[in-house]
Amino acid sequence: MRDVKSAELIFISFTLLHGFVATLNCTSPTPEALFDAFERELFPKVLLPPVKSFSKSVNITIGITVVGVVGVDEKSQILTTLIWQVLEWDIEGLRWAEEECGTSRVSVPREKLWVPDVHIAEFMEEDKSPKTPYVYLLNTGRVFDDKPIRVISSCRLVIYTFPFDIQNCTLTFGSYLHFASDVRMIQGTTAEEILEESLDVMETNGEWELAGIGIAPHALALEDGSYSEIKYHIILKRRPLLYVVNLLIPSCFLITVDLFSFLLPPQSVDRSSFKMTLILGYTVFLLIMNDLLPVTGDTTPLINVFFSVSLALMVASLLETVFITNIQFSSSQYSAVPKWLSVLVLRYLALVVCLPPKKKSNRVTVFLNPSHGEPAMRSSIGEISAIYPKSAFSDKPPEKLPAAPQSPPDPVLDELRKLSKDLLSIRLQMDKHLKGSSTSEEWQMIGIVIDRLLFGLYIIFIVVSFITIIAIWIWNNSYKA
Template identity: 75%
Template sequence: MTAIKPAVLIFICFMLFHGFVAALNCTSPTPDSLFNALEKELFPKKLVRPVERFSDPINITIGITLVGILGVDEKAQTVTTVLWQVLEWDIAGLSWDEKECGTTRVSVPRETLWVPDVHITEFMAEDNSPKTPYVYLYNTGHVYDDKPVRVVSSCRLEIYSFPFDIQNCSLTFGSYLHFATDIRMIHSRSSEEILAESRDVLETNGEWELADISIARSTLALEAGSYSEIKYFVILRRRPILYVVNLLIPSCFLITVDLFSFLLPPKSVDRSSFKMTLILGYTVFLLIMNDLLPATGETTPLISIFFSLTLALMVASLLETVFITNIQLSSSEYSAAPHWLSVLVLRYLAVVVCLPQQKKSNRITVFINSSTGEPAMNSSITNITASHLQSIYGDTTPVKPPPPGPPEPELDELRKLSRDLMAIRHQLNKYFQGTNTSQEWQMIGIVIDRLLFILYIVFIVASFFTITCIWIWNNSYAA
């Protein structure tokens, strides 16, 4: 029994210190000798993880470099990028002597080694990047796997602030099958180093630019087990100059022209035709530039709301111009304005738009009514009899009327002339009453025209302020 114990101890120590493969022995420092040793000791064991014990996890060090931003599809909610992906791991127990084998590093076919099944969780399409069939194998057992990857990944795109939007897309690297007890993901470099190198080698200079990259380690916990993952947050910023020049500036020009069209007098100029031409031009402009706007069913971009409000204001200004023109030409045929409309527009809105309230006329028509039997024709007319005239002139002595004499033709003619004057006065009163109604309607139209003009100015100023603030926020994003 005592003779067996040393042998058992020696065997146990040999098993503990003997790794996945033994140290390679090269017969000569030539490639043939090294590859023969690898084919004998390493390549047949590519089917299992290169660890000493099954309970030992293998550390996979990952590093990426962003070399291209090919495009962003807002409708499909995908981002297409090109990465350099570097995976590094160690084969337990593998080593060889540099002098004995003649080199410290050799490239071997990828199929001859165990390669971790690292994939991207957000992957949405097949990788059609060029294949690299070789990896580097060092004399310390370290494996270096570097390859390009074309990634079409899903990303939740927020386009509300288009074209001044910033997108935060994640790329999650982890094993597809192995749990965290088998494979642990470790990032090789800091986010600052990755960002600096990516900016140096970034080949594309299109619509999007790289704003920032951040790293976070995470664990995906499921019922069967947990998975070790490394998550990279790639922050992209859109270059808005193209959209500002092609969308915002022409739209601002058109709405400014429509704003100054309020200065055209509707009496002498056909303002409605001018506004109709502007609406037609703006509609054609939106149809031509529709391809530049992002298409997504989740969020409506703020720029689309701006275009809709601009078109709505143009249509409202056209309808208001039709109303004003109708008032200018046909207001004399209208009945009196409703009391509530007159109070709302002339008393309150006139103050808002800084228009002085129009004073009512105090004109009173005075005539002498020689016949007491004729009724008064208008409440605003004052009937003055002879006694009233007597009191006006200050004569207290009553004057007796002359005795009636025989009818004279001159007196009949005067009476006929008096009746004709009464008819003329009636027509004048109706004309002046219609003139007051027409002036009231015209004043209502002027107040509404001024109110829409002020709304136009407020809308333009608010839009300019909003666009400027969003643009400044977009450019001041800390990269």
């Protein structure tokens, strides 16, 4: 018994150290003879790594082909792609002659061979792609493992330039358990070849297009050892035409209509109602298109900022219209304009909006002030006194003159006295009106300056937004990986 156990140990040690047999012997060039040889020499060693010594690592050559980009979930930060994964490795010592066995390549059940535990580190869900039960085995000992994978992977999406954004997602292939000393990942085809083949076989033509592929070998170092990995950078570019047509163009139309509403007279009530209707329509538009906008927690896309600023400008223009309308109808009841406001708006902002202050007129205007009107009134009264007795204009009772008889009251004098009182009242009202009209004119000028200032801000915002959108769009179209 001891001799039998010693022989078994020697056989196992020999197998571990020297691996598989050098050549398979087939009794005839038929599949049955070849698989009989596999059953004798290859399949019983399914648990052993295909190397002659533990000091050697299994070199796994990997290559991928992107078949389709199913979708990108910005909210969950998930990328869904379909790829073909091709793994290649050698079984050391395995050989057979094509003439003797009848073929140079045969498909073998996957569970009959040692298969590396290569996985994708960014996997978020279980792979639900169809399973392939076979692998190819060449007469040189080379194994080809080609299978489709539906990859649902995590990807850090940056949507600041939405809908002209370009995403760079990573797929990291490596062994789940074995260290680099046991399993080493080797790059197969180049990035240019992968991109060219992927574009040829691409099945999807949706929102995203494949813009480039990058490859970078990587080693994950831990305390117990390091893992050999291959990182594939999948560069995706969004097709922005759908969002330009459905989001940007309607928004620009509404803003342009609101811009031209400044041509309506400010004192018209139609201007404020027109702007209010535009704000209501723009709000309904944003609510309808809310599902098309991305939702993230880190950054706010520029398009969201654009919509917010547009809505803010519409609301500001409505409030400014209400202010100007109030000035047009109630400015005569306002107090005098504060000095600081007059200097800020009429002296500085008026120059900014190309409304220089009006030059003072050279005309001389005569105001009927009581102080200036007294001499004229007195001269008029003196002329009247020369014709009529002085006692007619006095409130005191006339002195009795012994010689002159008392004359009856003249109705003309009464009418003149009433007329002088009316003229005095009219003069006071005119003074008050002229003083209020100058204050009202100053308030109206402030309203005109503010209206022109907001109109200029509208033009600047539209021009800057248009240039920014065109620049980002050109950059998106000219991007090359």
